[in-house]
Amino acid sequence: MELQRPLAVCLAALTAFPAIAQTTNEDETVELGTLVLESATRTETPVDETTRSVSVIDRETVQEQRRVDNTIGDILSKQVPGFSQSTEANSDFGQTLRGRTFLTLIDGVPQSTPLRDGRRSLNSIGAEAIEQIEIIRGGTAMYGFGATGGLVNIITKRPEDGAFNLEVGTGLSFSTQHVDDSLTWETSLNVSGRTGKLDYVFSGSFLQRGGRFDADGDRIPADPVGAQGGIADSDTSNLMLKLGYQLTEDQRLEVSTLYYNMEQDSNFAGISFAGDPDTDTKTPAVRGNFNPVNPGTENRNISLKYSNEDLLGSSVDLQFYHADIDIVYSKFPGFSQTRIGSEKLGARLTVDTPVTLGASEFNVIWGFDYLHDETRQTATDGPNTSPFLEQDAYAGFVQVNAPIGDIGKISGGMRHEIIDVDVSDFNRADGSFVPGGTLEFEETLFNISGTLYLTDRTDIYAGFSQGFTVADIGRSITDNTFATVSQASSEAQKTDNYEIGLRTKQNRWDGTIAMFFNESDNGATFDQNLNIVKQPEQIWGVEATLDVYATDTLTLGGTFTWMAGEVDLDGDGSFEEDLPSTRIAPAKITAYADYAPNDKWRARLQALYSADRNVNSTQFGGTSDIDDYLVFDLYGEIYDIAGGTVELGVDNIFNNEYTPVINQAYDSSFAYARAPGRTVSIGYTRRF
DSSP: OOSHHHHHHHHHHHHHHHHHHHTSOTTOOOOOOOOEESSSSSSOEEGGGOSSOEEEEOHHHHHHHTTTOSSHHHHHHHHOTTBOOOOSSSOOTTOOBTTBOOEEEETTEEOOOGGGOOOOGGGSSOGGGEEEEEEEESOOTTTOSSOSSEEEEEEEOOOOSSSOEEEEEEEEEEESSOHHHHOEEEEEEEEEEEETTEEEEEEEEEEEOOOOBOTTSOBOOSSTTSSSOOOTTEEEEEEEEEEEEEOSSSEEEEEEEEEEEEEEOOSEEEOOOSSOOOTTOOOOEEEOOOOSSOOEEEEEEEEEEEEEEEETTEEEEEEEEEEEEEEEOOOOTTSOOEEEEEEEEEEEEEEEEEEEETTEEEEEEEEEEEEEEEEEEEESSSOOOSOEEEEEEEEEEEEEEEEETTTEEEEEEEEEEEEEEEEOOEEOTTSOEEOOEEEEEEEEEEEEEEEEESSSSEEEEEEEEEEEEOOSHHHHHHHSOOSSGGGGGGGOEEEEEEEEEEEEEOSSEEEEEEEEEEEEEEEEEEOTTOOEEEEEEEEEEEEEEEEEOOSSSEEEEEEEEEEEEEEOSSSSSOOOEEOOTTTSOOOEEEEEEEEOOSSSEEEEEEEEEEOOBOOOOOSTTOSSOBOOEEEEEEEEEEEEETTEEEEEEEESTTOOOOOOHHHHHHOOTTSOOOOOOOEEEEEEEEEO
């Protein structure tokens, strides 16, 4: 199936949506709650007032999607334009935002490990604990420290009104091909409330997964992408506690802590097969366990926040945090099993100062960030061949948000980053000794964006933003034949991001469309020997969303993403090859129909189409063409059953057999696993 046919069908359907909406009363307006974004400007801003491309996934959507999707990466791939297709695994390697890596925060605490990129940032919290996910599409200088492709800010649950609120839930899921061996069950408990000046939230969940099976009923290897990490045969615990105290009318103190632990203990592993993968072959799962230590992810966060809404006329937010992340990878036969540990200590200060100059009123947002990061990659069953990395990073920033009369608004500012990385002495895998040293980086990043109100319902926005990251400096030092560590000072990456977009909110429908372009002189990919390579690159694409409130009971919508990218292999200014499919995903179309006829039940049918991609690349992940696939999911809720809600989810309803994009991009016999076949989940939740 080629892209043209399903694309034409989807575009025809999307084109028809406004016509459907116009058959209703033009004076009838659908009132929606105002979503508030905390990430774009580091202060609370309504989504429709931002000057950037943003997406917000609310609590209801997260909770319903977890019934048909297993990880945060799955949810984002089906909900957010510009976000790559899911890896169907525990790793987000191969998942990019507009073709680049992104910074992940949980309540403002960074989860990414840019010194040695572990690619587990999306899978370091349970969905049950999430209130909202905010995504800034495109590099952002407001946060820095790695946000070259954008920002994913995960916000944990907030306290509800009332002295005591209790919610308990349980559920199970299974493959329709192998019910017993695939059986997965979970249980959750959420408690929250407010009493006097104190408020609190506790969320706890436990998930025990069975095996995973493809559409043919064949067991999928426990690690479907070789050594990047799988989720089959695993136990996951997630605990979150948040306490807040209203010191005065304007002052608040909040402490939150998160513990997440996912551990895989499987008796099945994947083995390479003879020959090259094709449409009739797949990596088999065989009995055995190569791992000296069980793979998984352990994440511990603690954060202390102080806010004052009126300190000498300014609003002040101050945060201190500590994060400790430990990632254990699956062992690949013939190599040592490795693990990455990253311990972070940091602080953020954000001050929002209103300013009046004559008849002009605007806001100046300014502050300071500090991040101390200690990262080490070690082997569980062999010699260590990577250095110990210790980073101190400082950044000051200032941002001005100003209205332009009644016709629009403008936002612009700068951020200055200073990053020092101490690198220990180490021996490479070939036995060569590399003396340590200190790398020093200093960059000033600029951004400017603006919105023009074309009508009271439609506006156009455009912007420029820069991002900066040390871009897996640990891998660069280990792979490349630098005689001294100081030679790696050229390995950092700075990106320039441009975008222009249009958004509209009509009586019965709303939509967005955006075009983007980003470029870097030092983009990171891998050669065929899996050595990291830094080369000039450029990426461009188009994103669109559409939601139609066809009737009071039926909502239709979808998203569209297309992007392309090229790399300059020899630095002569000519871009000779495509970027590989580990960076640039095929075109993606999502669609949904949500039907809620009454207060007793509702249902949602959704689809994701991933197109073909023909690749011209000699880099790893770029030597094979990508085949298309189409997947449908179904979600339903039945209310007031024994005082609670019954949830039903069916992932891959039609049991379609397909291979995820990342597995096709690997084009390797050890990582050519299929995606899961039809999976049914049933859950029950009750509030007290």
